[in-house]
Amino acid sequence: MDSAPSLRNEIEAGGAPVVLVTANDIGALEGLATIWDKVLLPPGYLIVPGWGLKDVYHGKRTVISYIATSPNKPADLQAYRKSVRIAAQLAIPVVAIAPQVQSYLPEELGRITTYRLSIPPLDLATITRTIRIVTGKPCAQPLRSDLAAGMSVEDLALYVRYDRSPDECLRLLQSAAETRQQNRASRDLALDELHGLDEAVAWARSTLTDLQLYREGRLAWQEIDHGVVLNGPTGTGKTLFAQVFASEAGLPIITGSLAKWQSADEGHLGHLLRAMRQDFAQARSNAPCVVFIDEVDAFASRDELTHSHRDYAVQVVNGFLELLDGIAGREGLIFIAASNNVARCEPAVLRAGRLNRIIQVSLPSPADLEKMFRVRLRADLSNVDLSGIATLAQGFAGADVERAVKDARRIARQSQRSMNLDDLIRAVGGEPAVRSEHELWRIAVHEAGHRVIMALHGSADRIKVAIHQNGTAAGRSLRDDLACLHTYSEWKEVLLEILAGRAAEEVLLGSPGVGSGGGPASDLALATRIAAALAGSFGLSGPHPLVHIALPDATEEILSQPYMRTAISTELESAYQGALDLIRQHRDATMQVARSLMVNGHVSGSEISRIIQSIRNNRLN
Incomplete structure (x- = not known):
């Protein structure tokens, strides 16, 4: 109110301003509700609540006040609308104090407001x-x-x-x-702490800005981007994002999924649709509200349904579409949906005006993983370099990071001491295993192959590799510049680097082991994803490079085409042959790097470059 000196002047001159004050801090609003009249009004004014207008008549020095720190019932808001019209017709000043207009105050009040004041967070x-x-x-x-x-x-x-x-x-x-x-829970995070979800966080910030304008009555709901789908692997933080967004927006969140609604009562169609309608009705009664729909791809494309229960499934999808934007409208509802494969979803769900914004969520990079570990560790290991842990955890999703930190704390707690780095290494890499010299030597050779090829490609400054006592290689990191790669030759170098570990085992040990395959973070899995993207998405290889099959991370969809599997296999075999040729040319350097790993437990990129250059000089001499 101090920031609008003309407001008090207008009241003293007999004007009839309409003042709206909003804030997210209920304590601030409650405090303001007790002193606003002393700050704003000259002596002698009568303050009448919005529901007491029967005592007001034209000409009396009166101010109508609306103080609402909790949502009002729709029936009450309807009654207040009459008082707003009377105040406007009789030119009576109005002061309204609430977290927002919608659900707290008559909507007409927002339309006639002349002064909008917002109390910012404490600074x-x-x-x-x-x-x-x-x-x-x-x-x-x-x-x-x-x-x-x-x-x-x-x-x-x-x-x-x-x-x-x-x-x-x-x-x-x-x-x-x-x-x-x-006391914050491991999942009690802020938007700034959701690393690896940059595009989703950017959408959230934009929507929060518009939401504040809507609360102040300066923006219509249809102008807000209020429907988004997060598409990506399990455990990448899609559900957590919805919870954090709702928390920062100060909104309730209603969670639903086809599985949840289908489990209602006996799962008959009528029971399912009734459960679905109840959740949407609850969201509308609490509007503005966040509606989180998990596994939205369970609402499959109606055109592709061929099983015997097709009619049932079609009616379920139709019922969902009706609720998504039916006659009741979407006023006050922000929809956030999660999907593991949005390509399976009913296209009508994703059309403009519904959930048309799709944000791809991928597994976090090593840089993001380091930040995620730092956030979840809080004060633990505050002065410890976590870059090695981040590279060791490559292929982890956010849920895996959370699990690893909990495991590390459990290890330390049961040992009755504070957490140390070894606890976290054990939690990320697994319990220590008894490794023979033969197994450790194979691991060292494998890691040496990766790093020698990376050094040959000029990436020595990004290399940090260590072999832990449990046989885990903490430096098994992919290059951190993948987002900057544009040409086929640049991606081909990456494929060579990924497959060089297996190539080193074949050249130095006679045959490769199982270390290149296995889980989703294995060398073969990473190489296959890249080769699939080159042939089926980027248009850089394969027999039909101009045909776009799927998004870059939709590896399974690309591999479902037989001719694409052949093209991807050809690409990987070519890259593997290139890796074999380079390792054979630099066999001695690979051997020395592996020995250094065995003796010292670690080796730097500069040391690898020195070894390569020393061998070259000896050959020239």
């Missing part, structure tokens, strides 16, 4: 001023930059008192902030 300057005003003394030391995060007006009321010094107030506020941080 360091406000906290400093509050301490000075209450204690009568300035703070002797600057406040920590993270002190304001998550702090509420309620916190200031509890810890800042007139009988305390500024230092005591600060100490108590900082202690409360640290306790709040320590």
Whole structure:
């Protein structure tokens, strides 16, 4: 109110401004509700609640107030609309205080508002001023930059008192902030901490900005981008993203899925549709609200349904579409859906106006994994370099990172000590196994092959490899510049680097072992995904390079085409032959790097480059 001096002048001059004050902090609104009249109104004004207009008549010095710190029932809001019309017709000033217009105040109020004031979150300057005003003394030391995060007006009321010094107030506020941080659940994250979900986070921030404008009555709901599908592998944080978004938006979240609705009662069609309608009705009654639909690809394409239960499935999809944007509308509903393969989803679900924005979510990069470990570790291992852990965890999803941190804490807790790096290594790489010298030597040769080829390709500065006592290679990282690769020759180099470990085993040991295959993060799995993208998505190889089959990470869909499997196999065989040729040319260097790994347990990129150059010089001499 201080920021709009013309407001008080207008009231003193007999004007009839309509003032809307919003804030996410309920404590701030409740405090404002008790003092706004003393700040804004000259003496002698009568304040009448919005539902008491029967006592108001034209000409009396009156202000109508609407104070709402919780949503009102639709029937009550309907009654308040009459009072808004009376206030407008009689030119009576109106002051409304609420978290937002929708569900809290009559919608007509938003249309006639002349002053929109928004109380921002607490910042360091406000906290400093509050301490000075209450204690009568300035703070002797600057406040920590993270002190304001998550702090509420309620916190200031509890810890800042007139009988305390500024230092005591600060100490108590900082202690409360640290306790709040320590008590956060591993999944209680902020948008800034959702690493690896950059595009989804960007959408969230844009939507949050528009949502604030909507709450202030300055933006129509249909202008908000309120429907998105996150498509990607299991465990990559799609559900977590929906929870974090709802939390930061200050909105309730209703979660549903075809499996959940089908489990209602006996699973008959009528029971399923009724359960679905109940969740949507609950969301609309709590609007604005987030509706999270898990496994949306379970609503399969109606055109591709051929089984005996087709009629049942079609009616389920039709019922879902009706609720998604039927006669009840989508006002106040933000839809976030998750899918493992959106290509299987009914196309009508994804059309414009429904869930038309599709965001691809991939497995996190080593750089993102390092940040994810740091976020979930909180204060643990705060001064420890986690880059080795991140490369060891390549192929992990967010859920795997969370599980590994929990396991590491459990290991330390049961040993009755604080966590150390070895606990986390065990949690990521598995329990220590008894490895023979023969097994360790094969692992060293395999890792040496990768790193020698990377060094030959000029990537020595990105190499960091170590062999742990349990036989786990902490440096099994893929290049971190894949997003910057554009040409076939650049991708071919990556394929050579990935397959070089297997090639080194064949050249130095006579035959490859099983270490190149296995899980989704194995060398063969990574190489296959890249080769599939080159042939079926990027248009850089294969018999039909101009034909787009699927998105780059839709490997299974691309492999479902027989001729694409042949093309991918040809591409991989060519890359493997190239890796064999390079390893044979640099056999001595690969052998020396492997020996260094066995003796020292680690080797740097600069050391590998030195070994390669030394052998070259000896041959020239």
